[in-house]
Amino acid sequence: MPRIRAINYKRFSLLLLVVMLLSSCSKLYDSTTTIPLAHTLDVNHPVHLALLHMDKRLQELSSGQMKLKIFPSGQLGTEREILELVQIGSLGMTKVSASPLEAFVPKMKVFSLPYLFNNNKHYWDTLNGEVGKRLLNEGTAFRIKGLGYFDAGSRSFYSSDNLIKTPDDLNGMKIRVMNSQSAVDMVNTIGGSATPVSFGELYTALQQGVVDGAENNPPSFYFSKHFEVSKYYLLDEHTSIPDVIIIGTHIWNNLNSQQQDWLTQAMSEATDYQRVLWKESTEQSLKAVKEAGVEIIVADKKPFQESVKPIYDNLKDEEIITLVDEIKLIGELP
Template identity: 45%
Template sequence: MKRFLLGLLVLSFSIVLLTGCGNSSGGESGGSKQLKLAHNLSEDHPVNKALEKFAEEVKEKTNGEVTVKIYPNGVLGSEKEVLEQLQSGAVDMTKVSAGALESFSKEYSVFSLPYIFESKDHYRKVMESDVVKDIYQSTKDKGFIGLTYFDSGARSFYTKDTPIKTPDDLKGLKIRVMDSPTAIEMVKLMGGTPTPMPYGEIYTALQQGVVDGAESNPTALTTGKHGEVAKAFSKNEHTMIPDIAVISQKTWDGLTEDQQKAFEEAAADATKYHTEIWNKAIDDAVKEAEDMGVKFYDVDKQPFIDAVQPMYKEFKKDKDIAKIIDEIKSMK
């Protein structure tokens, strides 16, 4: 009997140790939680650096009760795939373009409207407003909410060798866009052929001629290496679509009130830090891209603005969207 009880005690102790070693998404280890945060950008991208700061502050502000492990470079899948994992509980957090959230909430489509923001100051004023905080909550019934934003710069067209100086220059060209109905419609109205595909496939698609060009900010030329195959960047700056950090509603609800506050503070600090390093990153990207042989072209934006006006008429048929557009415009 003594041997039996001793064996049972040893077995119980072993089970406790093994259980304590578990450390997965939302899992607990020694009283702490480790969350998974996945995104599709590289380690040296300003957004990843900001997310690293976010993770550091979460650990510090929660006294190690919650930690965040980052999976960059799309190792866990594309934006769409990671959002699906977020909903299933396999991932706790992600960073995606607001354009990728359109299919979950119509309110997010406003960010993809071309020329909705008239300046960088206007953009930041809107992104810090209650209007955007309400949009963050619009996906609650889909299983996740927004936490903060990161500047993703002004998006422009870049091609292998053809400058896009007017909408006419887009005719006959296949342009990679995000899987966003608004981005697709924008390129159609401007005269191009929109081709949705994941960010990680752009380089090969440009190289093999699957697409003639793409649209993004200058960092895509460097951190994404697109400048190795795309040599003409036309600064028409049609959109300023923010990146949004989102968190699973289940994960959020599993945090204590103090931990939620820590997350909000860490997210706000990460956004401020990103703002500090973003402008320099853009300047550095332009210089590096020029060294790669990329030529930058100034563009008259008015013809592009005129081409997309039908989008505003269509969007304003929805009273809720029309209200958001009017509120954004009033902040300029």
């Protein structure tokens, strides 16, 4: 019990600090406007390093008039808890996967559709184009606004004991997924048994056999140390779900146009920086897990693409169908 009280006291103290920082955000004529930003990732993760770069560029662009105060490693809670803090005005910014954003921005579920993009160019042409920019503003009714996207690579399956090479190999396997209906539908359609488990509990769940496998990108597989309890990693790259940098509308709407421009420019430069880091981290992570004894299998994607066709055939949401058509058209452009 004392341990729990200590943890809660620490969390309370951090939240109190955030509230104090937020009060500075409303004082737009002070020398420095500080925006608190929290996320759940490790300090060595490409996302955190890119956010540090964003802070540096924001300070440079604004000549010290604006900066970020970053709380990494889940100091202020889970991804959903942090997002809710942004919504209620107790926090300024966060990083969130587009998948959990479905609960607040239903159109974001389009990114959870499997094999939506032809290649990396198609992915970034979509995010940087009209479709991606439009989706960033879809959450304003929920008091959140997307500033931009970070690369989260492509998600692939990994397993503790059972080798996965084809969709049939997933039959009967309990596969951990994010708390996303789209992710559940995808795994169940392929033939697995989708099992939502929080990311923080996944290492133990894999170790104890609560789940047989999971799916994520290579850096997350490596930094989470899931490779220690997973023998196989199948590079099937079924989904490419971006990370979204979110700011509360209570902050954005109180920034003047110059401050908004500084923040937008810093975001754009951080995205370019993070893409380079992500590519390097992906290559290094795959090398590291292979050296640790994980068998990496390059998937024949065609059977997997065939297995998920029912997802597209059964789409009923007209807005999502329209988005899919728009994104497919982007992929056909020269």
